[in-house]
Amino acid sequence: MLFLLTLLVFFTFVKAEVIRVFAAADLQYALREIAELYMKKYPEDKVELIFGSSGKGYAQIKAGAPYHVFFSADMKYVESLYKEGYALKEPKPYAIGRIVVWVRRDSGLDPSQFPQVLFDKRVRKIAIANWEHAPYGRAAKEALESYGLFDKVKDRFVLGENIAQTASYITSGAAEIGFIALSLTKSPKLEKMGRYWLIPEDKHKRIVQGYTITKEGKNVDRFYQFVESSEARKVFVKYGFVLPGEKP
């Protein structure tokens, strides 16, 4: 009991000022790397990352969540926040995302055989992010629609709450194939585990991803600007993002 009380006291006092960032789940690995670079450069700051679907971040910020910086996977959510008075800065694009068809290597499926591969007998479930609040899910839906396949495969969908959860459905074997962000497949773990095929960009609307400082974020300009630094841009490129104003 005494031990636990000591812990309580400990936790009440160790509470540093932090930069709290809510980011779309496709940034799971890229932003982690950028945050580490930033903290190496400015050790007095602590960057805390919270990942989820862009729609969830939008809703939580409107409800008063104490996030300072918001990275959406599209422009829509950041622009709405700005218009509704929940953001300090006019939203800026930081990257353009791509979606891929992804399978586990041990599934024996060939993603480049898209779209026929969806009708392989071994494919029982198809993972896709919920297009209601995940921009990558929306793009995947658009792509399937432009192939004229959406209604033919939708019975086999398993919906991820965000794009990272969608990926975990495939890695855990709950689905044999799925649509995820290119940036996720570039993480060491997924790179080893699976194979992907890039869906041509003309099959869906461009996934222009924007970010902003929320009304809670008072002293986070340094981090906000760091995202546009050459160091940070290198990381985005490494994870397969196209940068705004650049050709792929």
Next chain:
Amino acid sequence: MIDLGALWLTIKLSLITSLILLVVGIPLAYYMAYSKSPFALILEVITTLPLVLPPTVLGFYLLILFSRNSPLGSLLENLLGLRLLFTFEGLVVASVIYSLPMMTHPLISGYRSVPKNLIEASWTLGKSKLETLIRVILPNMKSSILVGLVLSFTHTLGEFGVVLMVGGNIEGQTRVASIVIYNAVEAIDYKTAHIYSAALLLLSFFSLVALYLINRRWFL
């Protein structure tokens, strides 16, 4: 090295929650156990609701209630500077509501298990209801109190749906063990998920072992 901060946060949350519930539960359950008014029955139903409601329903209502745009939310923030949404304090309030039946149910049956004769004997010996409660009723339902404490502690340990709705996922504030497990699985970090899951499993297991051990010794 895996960060165990969220585990300690969870234990802290569960401890604070069960202690608050004990203080709240003793008078509340007393009223529900002994009052014959129809309001007591309605209250018993209301306090049981968190047991049967999906946590997301509870979470949704709390989200609306705690929001800065709601009368309660704005009152608390303007008057006390207290914010309940996405904060540890809010998580404590939510957990207290979420685990309320885990405390009130054992306490109510504890109260009802104390023979009416003992209470009446205390009254005829000139002791007030409060003194009777402290000196006769509570000491004779120690095991129910312990059951209430352990159940509300373990129930809060595993809280997920409500936290997800009103807590968000903020390190040191609302990132509790169950959220860490959820995130770790999403990030395909099975090592963290395993460690946290095992920790919760063991913690719950040994809390219950302690409960059963103490109960046996009290009854034999």
Next chain:
Amino acid sequence: MIRVKVKKKLHGVKGDFWLEVDFEMGAHFVVLLGPSGSGKTTLLRSIAGLETPQEGYIEVNGSVWFDSKKGINLPPQKRQVGFVFQDYALFPNMSLLENVMYGMKIKDKGKALELLKKVRLELLKDKKPHQISGGQRQRVALVRALAREPQILLLDEPLSALDEDLRATMQEELKNFQREYAIPTLMVTHSWEEALKLADRIIRIEEGRIKEEVKPKRTPLKFIDKRLEGEEVVLTVSIEGKVWELSINKKDLLQGVSKIAPS
């Protein structure tokens, strides 16, 4: 002087009926006798303030505890009663000494020990109620009630949980206690034998009404001899110097002594 007038609706097995009694008593040992469900326990509880009659008036030694007309209804805490429950209701979490001291207005350990000594339990003072026998528990309950210095002692079938032999001893003890402290005592029982042994006055209640009042006349009876004559048991006894023979049917005898009680 104690005045009791109580009217209260009761829910019996055979339907609702009214408990309606009116009596006065002094510092005597009064026994309420009647079958179970006749309302005698309710009457006792009404005096203690554990139940509220619809109508009535209860006055004990000049102070009014209950008056439905004036809206007076003292809570049990304010009525100075010593109540001994059928199952004794000793507090399991307290030692015998703590039980006895619990109801004292001024905590007086010496007096509590003295009371325990009177019932030969001073050596067990630190034991818990579950560690002692039924008869010992009964005695603790009695001295706990007395330690409160009650205006009236209310006993709800205090001996019914004891076995035959022990009951006889305890009856003796109870009687002595009541004589010594001269406390008005109202005891509920359904046993004629017990009533006859203990009471200065017996109030017989049936279905909520006082059926009759009896003042048992105690005549010393000396046993001389007994013999069997077929189905009859013949007892030779001497009453006030004269020798009598009482013949009782064996079957009646087996059914209990209550048969030979005055009726």
